[in-house]
Amino acid sequence: MAMGALDNRVALVTGAASGIGAAIAAAYAEEGARLLLADRDGARLEDSARRCADAGATAVTSPVDVTDSEATRRLVERCVTELGGIDVLVNCAGILTQAPLVEMDPQTWDEMIAVDLRSVFLCCRWAVPHMLEQRWGRVVNIASQLGIKGGESLTHYSAAKAGVIGLTKALAREVAPYGVLVNAIAPGPIETPMVAGITETWKSAKRAELPLGRFGRPEEVAPTAVLLASEPGGNLYVGQVLGPNSGDVMP
């Protein structure tokens, strides 16, 4: 059997039931990783796990709300006890809501910060100690290019994603000396259920702005997450923000 880039690695992927998270889970499965897939959508999580199993991978599921401190602590413990450790953490769970700041309900703000930023802190908080102990680990945080450029009616989302980028850089500095590499991916517009509700008028105007002229697909983001988790490909990435974004942002 061909060697996979992630043979013998155990990966925990949040937001694994849909879109980019599901594509990363499938790509990791194809590269030989054993997987714990987490998402609050239990039913779609099972579909995602089946896809990984079809690729020959061990994939167990945990329906979980990633904003819950105790639940994420148990999630990481389950990964360690059932799969034998945690080598790679992919923080991909996220939501998208829209409102101009002057109309935004504080609850909408708080929910966004909880799902898109606090969850990243929590999963890192519980997973990174295990990685430090084994002197090897990879964290891949899914941010967004809107954390760099900002988006109209998306102050909460842009702030959360900018927060993820800041957390990524700070944590990368803390733990790189101990063999734990932390990086972010900041995708541009990707065709997933998250953007399905956006009007076609907005989407075609957006497409026209992109040097590539089209949105990406989840399978086109997943290989970047494989690269960051793999050796030797990911070895020199520390606190970086990689941008599969159709050319929308060129830092």
Ligand SMILES: NC(=O)c1ccc[n+]([C@@H]2O[C@H](COP(=O)([O-])OP(=O)(O)OC[C@H]3O[C@@H](n4cnc5c(N)ncnc54)[C@H](O)[C@@H]3O)[C@@H](O)[C@H]2O)c1
């Ligand atoms: N689609 C895009 O254009 C795009 C662009 C840049 C960044 N992103 C980011 O990529 C990530 C994945 O987004 P996607 O486009 O695949 O969206 P998606 O809606 O297809 O997937 C998001 C997943 O996160 C899960 N989730 C949401 N809240 C959760 C919670 N509290 N606990 C557990 N799971 C929860 C959902 O159930 C869903 O399965 C997100 O962080 C998103 O912000 C997406």
